[in-house]
Amino acid sequence: MNNVRxxxxxxxxxxxxxxxxxxxxxxxxSSAKILGVPKPKLREIAKKIGANHELALKLWKxxxx
Numbered sequence: 001m002n003n004v005r006x007x008x009x010x011x012x013x014x015x016x017x018x019x020x021x022x023x024x025x026x027x028x029x030s031s032a033k034i035l036g037v038p039k040p041k042l043r044e045i046a047k048k049i050g051a052n053h054e055l056a057l058k059l060w061k062x063x064x065x
Contacts, residue, residue, distance in 0.1 A: 033063055
């Protein structure tokens with residue numbers, strides 16, 4: 001589960017446009033690609049992945065937020 005493409009695909013399954021629009025309503029903006037994944041789902045996925053600084057840097061370079 002430490003493959004960047006796999007993680008992006010997994011997160012994309014839970015992307016929610018209404019959450020992205022909600023963030024914009026509160027002026028939360030980013031130059032990164034925002035998926036709008038609910039926080040409980042993010043925590044669940046993060047727990048499966050575990051701490052991995054190298055992987056985090058690779059994801060950061062892909063400009064996902």
